[in-house]
Amino acid sequence: MFHVRFMPSSRGQSEGLRPTFIALIATLGLTLATPIFAADLPRIASINLCTDQLLMTLADPEQILGLSPYSRDKTRSWDAARAAQFPRLSGEAEDVLMLKPDIVVAGRYTKRATRELLKDKRLNVTEFDVPRSMEDVRKQILRMGDVVKHPDRAVAEIAKLDAAIARARAVAAKKAYRVLALSRRGWVSGSDSLTGALLAAVGLNSAAKDLGLRGGGFASLEVIVAARPDFLLLSEGDNFAEDEGRAFLLHPALQGFYPPSKRLVIPERLMNCGGPMLAEALDRLAAELERVER
Structure with a gap:
């Protein structure tokens, strides 16, 4: 709090102190921001x-x-x-x-x-x-921050994302696992997709690259089993098949080779867009790795 002697007793004194006040603010590393009103x-x-x-x-x-x-x-x-x-x-x-x-x-x-x-x-x-790298994600958050005229909020969200990457990387660093991101009907998210970028950011390897699916594509049950990834990355972990697309993931061969201890589950709502939800996805990934490593 400023001492009373800094307070002006007249308009003239106030004008005289203004340059000194601004210099003091600059010295303290503060800024005189122009407020943005709702209008x-x-x-x-x-x-x-x-x-x-x-x-x-x-x-x-x-x-x-x-x-x-x-x-x-x-x-x-x-x-x-x-x-x-x-x-x-x-x-x-x-x-x-x-x-x-x-x-x-x-x-x-x-x-x-x-x-x-x-x-x-x-x-x-x-x-x-559509973002295909974590850098793309950061750029989109910053861009939306500029669009809505709240760039400070965008910077804060990127800081949360980077902190989540660091937390997940600390867990994933125990071993360079190969992970295959698998969806309904045998769709594999490619190594050059957002999911692939998320895995790479924390030090995990996308097994999709070994299948030649950089951008993503369908893989047969036989190809998936033969690829022998350490884990499957799925969006659902229950045993209910409401249709044939979901039934693919519950095939006895996949369940035999990849029981719950070989499946990492991250809900679709956390992975289908590039944005602030990815921080939660990364924390979920870290928790899943800790679960299967017990």
Whole structure:
């Protein structure tokens, strides 16, 4: 707290002390930031699941006009409960146009006709690509921070992500395991995918590279078993097969070679987008590695 002798007794003294006060602030390493008022912040609509989650993390609630049709899907959306407080959009251009947003955030592969129509109507459509590396993830968080005019929040989220990487790396460093990320019907996430990047960031090896599936692709049951990864990485850990796609993962051969002690389970909602949810995914990965190593 400043001593009373620094307080001016008149306007003239105040003006005279202003340069000294600014110099003191600079010496202390502080900044005189210009506050951003609510009226200066953009009003934003999201038409993509992944931009939904970046937007909810970094924007003020008052900035969010609406979210994508899948925003409340508890399987896909990391923050489905929070998304329920915002309007759910249809995914078409008409309801977005009615909102008159300052900015529309979308994925590069969001329905093209919708994106083009919004652009034709002279709306500011900001598109985010699918991240394929952790550096891509960091850049997208920073970009959304700039879009919503809260760059400090973006920096804080990246710090959380980097801390989670360090925690998971400390656990994974015990052994350079080979992990095969496997989904329904035998889909393998490639070594050059976001999942592959997540594994590499903590020192694990993607077995997809040995199968020649850098970008991802389907693999037969025989190929998967022959690859002999140390662990399978799955999004579900129960034994219920609601359809043939899920039944593939419960095939007796896979269950025989890969019982629960050989399966790492991270829910889909933590892995399907590049953003703040990845910090939770990394902590879950570390916990799963500790479980199977017991």
